[in-house]
Amino acid sequence: MTKTSCSTGKSHGKIILMGEHAVVHGEPSIALPFPAVEMTATVCEADGPLTIDCSYYNGIAAEMPEILESLKTAIQSALAELQVSDKNLAISLASTIPAERGMGSSAAVSVALTRALFAYFGKPLDQATLLRLVNISEKVAHGNPSGLDAATASGDDPLFYIKGQPFEAFPLNLKAYLIVGDTGVTGQTKEAVASIAAKLDGENPQPYRDAITRLGNFAQTAKAAIEANDPQKLGQLMNQAHDVLSFLDVSSPDLDRLVAAARSAGALGAKLTGGGRGGCVIALSNSRTEAEKVETAILQAGAIRTWIYQMGGTEDAE
Ligand code: MEV
Known part of the structure; x- marks a missing residue:
C-alpha cells in the first residue's frame, strides 16, 4: 500500500x-x-x-x-x-x-x-x-x-x-423552500429510538404501531406530492408527521415552539427532523420571501441558527 x-x-x-x-x-x-x-x-x-x-x-x-x-x-x-x-x-x-x-x-x-x-x-x-x-x-x-x-x-x-431495500435516488422536483432551524439543544437519537422500540414491545403496542404506519404512509404520500409539485400537500403532511412524532414522545418544548412559530408565520408545514428530543426543525414555504418570514419567526422563537434550502434544483420558486 x-x-x-x-x-x-x-x-x-x-x-x-x-x-x-x-x-x-x-x-x-x-x-x-x-x-x-x-x-x-x-x-x-x-x-x-x-x-x-x-x-x-x-x-x-x-x-x-x-x-x-x-x-x-x-x-x-x-x-x-x-x-x-x-x-x-x-x-x-x-x-x-x-x-x-x-x-x-x-x-x-x-x-x-x-x-x-x-x-x-x-x-x-x-x-x-x-x-x-x-x-x-x-x-x-x-x-x-x-x-x-x-x-x-x-x-x-x-x-x-425502505430498510432492507435499495436506496432510490429521488429528484426533489418541487418548487418550494425548506427552512431549517436549530434549537441549539442536543438531540437524543439513541434514547428516542430505544423509547419507541420499548413502546412497540410494551403492553399496549397498537397505538404506537398505528403511529409508525401513519408516518410511513405520510412519507409515501409525500413522495407523490413532490412528484406532483404540490407543496401545499407536502406541508400538510409535515404538520401531521410532527403531531404523530409528538405522540411518540420524540418532540420537545423547544422543537414545538419553533414549529408553532413557523406555522404562525405562514409556513405550509413544519416538523422536527431527525431523531428529535432536541436538534432541528424544518418548515416549508412557497417562495423565498415567505421563507425569510418563517426564518425570522423561528429566530425570534429562539433558534440559534437557520438555513434556507431551495428545493427543485436551480429553478427559482418565486
Ligand atoms: C436519525 O437521524 C433518524 C432515525 O430514523 C434513526 C435511523 O434512521 O437510524 C431516528
Whole structure:
C-alpha cells in the first residue's frame, strides 16, 4: 500500500424530510443531502501511536460517551478492513455540522473518517463497503440505525428509502423552500429510538404501531406530492408527521415552539427532523420571501441558527 503524509475524507449533513423513526421499523422515508454543512476528516502520519483530536465534540462528549465510542469504532472498523499494522496516525475532524442536532453528524463523522483512512492507505472504497463499515459505528451511536443517515451523508442525491431495500435516488422536483432551524439543544437519537422500540414491545403496542404506519404512509404520500409539485400537500403532511412524532414522545418544548412559530408565520408545514428530543426543525414555504418570514419567526422563537434550502434544483420558486 502507498502511504501519503496526510489524506482527507469528506461528508455532509442530512435532512430527513419524512419518515424518521418509522424507517427503523421498515416504513418508507425521504431524506436529502444537506451540503450547507460539511465534515472533513484528516489522517496524517505521526511519530507516535494513534491520536484523535475530538475537539469537534467539546462540551457534549462528557454527557454522551457513546459518540466518542462510535468515533473510535469507526476508526477501528476501517483499520481492521484495511488490515494495516502501522497505526502511527494523527486523526482530526473539522466540521460545520452542528453535533447531535438531527443533521446526521455521527454518520458524517464515520463517513469522513472511513474515506480519509482509505485514502491515506491508498485503497479504493466502494459505496457498499463504506455503508457496511459506517453501520458498525452507527450501531454504537444509535443502537439500531436504519442506514438512512449514512447513505444520505455520503451521497449527492435525495433518497427514498425502505430498510432492507435499495436506496432510490429521488429528484426533489418541487418548487418550494425548506427552512431549517436549530434549537441549539442536543438531540437524543439513541434514547428516542430505544423509547419507541420499548413502546412497540410494551403492553399496549397498537397505538404506537398505528403511529409508525401513519408516518410511513405520510412519507409515501409525500413522495407523490413532490412528484406532483404540490407543496401545499407536502406541508400538510409535515404538520401531521410532527403531531404523530409528538405522540411518540420524540418532540420537545423547544422543537414545538419553533414549529408553532413557523406555522404562525405562514409556513405550509413544519416538523422536527431527525431523531428529535432536541436538534432541528424544518418548515416549508412557497417562495423565498415567505421563507425569510418563517426564518425570522423561528429566530425570534429562539433558534440559534437557520438555513434556507431551495428545493427543485436551480429553478427559482418565486
Ligand atoms: C436519525 O437521524 C433518524 C432515525 O430514523 C434513526 C435511523 O434512521 O437510524 C431516528
